[in-house]
Amino acid sequence: MLHSAVLNVMIKAARRAGRGLKRDLGEVEHLQVSLKGPRNFVTAADRRAEEILREELEKARPGYGFLGEEGGAHAGTDKSHRWIVDPLDGTTNFLHGIPHFAISIALERDGVVVAGLVYNPANDEMFIAERGKGAFLNDHRLRVAARRHLADAVVACGMPHYGRGGDLDLARREIAQAQQNFAGLRRYGAATLDLAWVAAGRLDAYWERDLSPWDLAAGLLLVREAGGYVSDMDGRDAILGKGQIVAGNEFMHRELLRLLKEAAKEPARP
Numbered sequence: 001m002l003h004s005a006v007l008n009v010m011i012k013a014a015r016r017a018g019r020g021l022k023r024d025l026g027e028v029e030h031l032q033v034s035l036k037g038p039r040n041f042v043t044a045a046d047r048r049a050e051e052i053l054r055e056e057l058e059k060a061r062p063g064y065g066f067l068g069e070e071g072g073a074h075a076g077t078d079k080s081h082r083w084i085v086d087p088l089d090g091t092t093n094f095l096h097g098i099p100h101f102a103i104s105i106a107l108e109r110d111g112v113v114v115a116g117l118v119y120n121p122a123n124d125e126m127f128i129a130e131r132g133k134g135a136f137l138n139d140h141r142l143r144v145a146a147r148r149h150l151a152d153a154v155v156a157c158g159m160p161h162y163g164r165g166g167d168l169d170l171a172r173r174e175i176a177q178a179q180q181n182f183a184g185l186r187r188y189g190a191a192t193l194d195l196a197w198v199a200a201g202r203l204d205a206y207w208e209r210d211l212s213p214w215d216l217a218a219g220l221l222l223v224r225e226a227g228g229y230v231s232d233m234d235g236r237d238a239i240l241g242k243g244q245i246v247a248g249n250e251f252m253h254r255e256l257l258r259l260l261k262e263a264a265k266e267p268a269r270p
Ligand code: IPD
Pocket: 086, 088, 089, 090, 091, 092, 158, 159, 188, 189, 190, 191, 192, 210, 211, 215
């Protein structure tokens, strides 16, 4: 399949950083038993991946701005274009040798995400999308699932846990709503892949709060270009600004929003 020049730049950068992460994943498995454990190694792997991505993207598009989770924001001479990058999404999975993590690259033009990529080097799954041109997994066109019965649906979410803050009680109420209405609930631990899997029709819907632009930018374009719906928790488009996402096909998106609103109305539990 022929890709646009900008997608080729993103794919090349992701594959190069991905080779390093795949090698490091093997090392992490050895470090599991070491006294120090793999935490420092993973942080170094995370940073190394971001350096590689930034080097490749800057070489191909000098002057574009860059926002990376590890290195922060770097303004470019070209004020219209900005890369938004998560070099390793699913760090806790990676830390435990769980092969469910991804590199996420998005290109923003004048504040609008126009290209997105989510790449899991462990299983070599490359999810790509360009605005108005569709979404693909390893060159196969993607469509969100068409399910229209909650009782058949498998949905994913993120949830606050030890050391991460967030409203635990609200999360419990939201999860209870999901348990009472859907066939299955999953917590996979990589927001970018949760969105890519909604775009691929593997998941029927997904919701999460307290996310950063690099967790969301590429994935929301994948869902939209696969015919899905994305919004913040109020059903509006302030997804990156609020760090909130609700995603699914038209029916599932609407129904999940309704259930989340019901959970929010329920009285807080001590
Ligand atoms: C995290 C993952 C996780 C989500 C967290 C993110 P990281 O990203 O996407 O699934 O629940 O909110 O911070 O730290 O592994 O890049």
